[in-house]
Amino acid sequence: MNSKLKQLKEFGIKLTPQRLAILEYLNGNRDHPSAEMIYKAVKEKFPMTSFATVYSTLEVLTKSGVISELKVDPERRRYDPETSPHHHLICTKCRKIVDINAEVSIKIPDYLDREFEIHSRHIEFYGICQNCSKGGANILKR
Amino acid sequence: MNSKLKQLKEFGIKLTPQRLAILEYLNGNRDHPSAEMIYKAVKEKFPMTSFATVYSTLEVLTKSGVISELKVDPERRRYDPETSPHHHLICTKCRKIVDINAEVSIKIPDYLDREFEIHSRHIEFYGICQNCSKGGANILKR
DNA sequence: GTTACTGCAAAGCTTTTGCATCCCT
DNA sequence: AGGGATGCAAAAGCTTTGCAGTAAC
Numbered sequence: 001m002n003s004k005l006k007q008l009k010e011f012g013i014k015l016t017p018q019r020l021a022i023l024e025y026l027n028g029n030r031d032h033p034s035a036e037m038i039y040k041a042v043k044e045k046f047p048m049t050s051f052a053t054v055y056s057t058l059e060v061l062t063k064s065g066v067i068s069e070l071k072v073d074p075e076r077r078r079y080d081p082e083t084s085p086h087h088h089l090i091c092t093k094c095r096k097i098v099d100i101n102a103e104v105s106i107k108i109p110d111y112l113d114r115e116f117e118i119h120s121r122h123i124e125f126y127g128i129c130q131n132c133s134k135g136g137a138n139i140l141k142r
Numbered sequence: 143m144n145s146k147l148k149q150l151k152e153f154g155i156k157l158t159p160q161r162l163a164i165l166e167y168l169n170g171n172r173d174h175p176s177a178e179m180i181y182k183a184v185k186e187k188f189p190m191t192s193f194a195t196v197y198s199t200l201e202v203l204t205k206s207g208v209i210s211e212l213k214v215d216p217e218r219r220r221y222d223p224e225t226s227p228h229h230h231l232i233c234t235k236c237r238k239i240v241d242i243n244a245e246v247s248i249k250i251p252d253y254l255d256r257e258f259e260i261h262s263r264h265i266e267f268y269g270i271c272q273n274c275s276k277g278g279a280n281i282l283k284r
Numbered sequence: 285g286t287t288a289c290t291g292c293a294a295a296g297c298t299t300t301t302g303c304a305t306c307c308c309t
Numbered sequence: 310a311g312g313g314a315t316g317c318a319a320a321a322g323c324t325t326t327g328c329a330g331t332a333a334c
Contacts, residue, residue: 014308016314035298050316055299057314074213076298089258102254106265107247116231116240118269123248127260156288156333177323192291197324218323
């Protein structure tokens with residue numbers, strides 16, 4: 001958290017209360033919230049906060065590399081304080097997005113490495129999360 | 143192609159000219175077009191075709207399993223006549239989406255298989271495509 | 285003849301933009 | 310003090326919806 005603030009200062013980015021609130025809300029958050037969820041949460045602390053500010057802040061934070069933007073959900077962007085590469089499981093029952101922090105080894109044919117300069121990779125696993133397979137309540141409809 | 147038509151008939155889905163035109167345009171298409179691109183292409187053949195029809199057809203075709211919907215591009219949905227599982231490379235220069243049909247082996251820790259019922263997986267590779275690494279023209283701006 | 289599909293237009297969501305005001309540094 | 314950040318409202322882009330008319334089966 002503090003290293004993130006330091007990082008932002010180095011970029012000459014102003015630390016406004018709204019931005020700090022967004023960062024605080026995201027810090028340690030494993031729910032991959034959308035801009036709207038972040039907006040709602042931050043608004044409770046700073047009722048004056050606007051949507052535009054949340055969006056612009058999320059863009060600034062993403063571009064500074066302090067948070068990352070997930071493209072896992074086709075409906076809306078989601079944000080993640082964890083910037084180191086990791087994978088995700090999308091529960092096909094409750095639609096929850098779960099971090100896969102484990103070491104995953106991928107083996108691709110040599111010719112692919114010759115054809116493309118591959119810089120990074122991201123795996124989406126589709127399946128059933130622990131909660132749902134436990135016969136857990138399927139609270140979320142879709 | 144014909145097997146797809148057969149498949150649709152079995153589902154009791156009506157084969158209208160618009161639907162056939164969409165299917166024909168998608169057949170063998172490796173560009174992962176968006177709904178708008180499909181709309182434009184189909185409109186040339188059937189100028190009366192509406193956006194709503196394209197969207198509803200794409201939904202029907204996706205639900206019948208005749209085409210698949212890609213979530214690779216966070217800006218818009220893209221469609222693919224290839225329904226068997228394969229992976230994608232997203233060129234970070236020209237934004238092109240390239241099929242990775244090769245066999246890719248993924249090894250995940252045992253505990254993940256215990257925690258989740260994993261049904262499928264999809265890898266996004268990020269890198270530079272052949273065209274761009276050849277010093278090829280970077281036609282598309284973003 | 286039925287029933288599902290089409291076209292049109294309007295609305296719904298998420299995200300972006302313009303601009304005057306404000307406040308972090 | 311200065312320049313970036315904020316809030317508001319309006320707009321833009323993708324997708325969905327309602328409904329009357331139409332065409333596939």
